[in-house]
């Protein structure tokens with residue numbers, strides 16, 4: 294017997310369902326088809342979606358139970374699935390305003406990193422921070438995500454670069470998954486950078502990652518995915534392949550930071566190892582994009598990072614036209630994308646990467662869910678899926694990408710419970 298009254302969300306002017314997309318990410322023209330129901334309604338009970346349809350259809354179906362339900366009036370409003378952010382470095386300490394200033398004066402991201410800043414700077418701060426501090430700082434970011442309508446996020450480690458602190462990050466993410474309303478999917482990213490003490494013997498660090506860290510992550514169940522920064526000056530494609538293949542042997546699904554700063558055949562490697570997603574891809578080759586389309590690897594694009602690094606964005610248009618499933622993400626991290634505004638990322642996806650508003654919304658819901666293997670659970674409004682929904686102060690989904698820099702989310706429902714009302718956390 295349900296402990297909570299059913300919720301009956303009624304009369305959405307546009308109910309974006311993305312129905313029929315739970316088995317695989319949407320590609321090509323399908324990314325444009327949001328499966329919108331006008332005057333749409335949803336019956337929510339036991340944390341799940343029980344029915345989706347026109348208000349008239351649901352009135353007939355639930356006419357005998359209307360009195361027991363709490364109604365949410367969505368008249369004149371847009372309603373979408375809860376937004377999904379499939380690529381964050383959520384758990385970290387410190388910030389890098391100083392590097393932002395240096396880059397404005399002409400220093401590059403890789404120059405700063407080579408000089409001991411960048412990821413190494415955040416690693417120093419994260420190693421100094423204890424579990425509670427990381428929990429507090431990361432929870433604050435999650436609260437901000439939630440107010441924007443984000444109901445599921447992926448969170449990577451990668452600012453420890455040694456077992457004790459990688460484990461600490463992953464344990465913080467697991468505690469947040471238990472205690473925060475947002476669902477968190479964890480990724481081990483011990484191969485985020487080569488620590489300075491291994492600068493002259495990087496393969497010894499790769500040995501540490503594959504022989505020590507990955508087996509422990511798998512044995513302790515600390516993560517579902519294994520990620521690597523495949524970039525010139527960080528990890529080579531050969532080292533990346535070894536790290537991802539060992540991760541697969543231990544049951545950790547592969548993800549890869551690919552072709553972010555320079556072309557480095559990261560997209561090709563992603564397809565070769567069967568990565569669930571390849572992320573960044575600003576400099577991916579045509580061959581790599583084609584290989585990803587054939588392999589079914591999701592392209593997680595991060596236009597906020599390109600914007601913040603003052604770089605050209607990835608060519609989402611070409612990837613969609615080549616049949617690659619595209620997702621979008623904030624890449625929330627203190628160095629190359631210190632933002633939690635996934636709606637702004639939708640706007641940049643349109644203005645900087647040639648996506649349509651509908652494709653951008655698909656890319657931050659069902660395709661983002663598939664990029665973290667949650668497409669069966671969230672990302673669309675269909676019977677049996679988690680009741681994660683967002684009600685906005687606009688009536689047309691295109692307003693989310695058009696009226697940018699503004700948070701339009703007003704009511705957020707997470708697993709059937711109203712957790713944000715009138716833009717405020719309840």
Ligand SMILES: O=C(O)CC1=NCN=C1
Pocket residue numbers: 382411412415522550553626627628629
């Ligand atoms: O700079 C950072 O902290 C995050 C990042 N990893 C790979 N690219 C950016």
Ligand SMILES: [Zn+2]
Pocket residue numbers: 380381382550624626
């Ligand atoms: Zn990243």
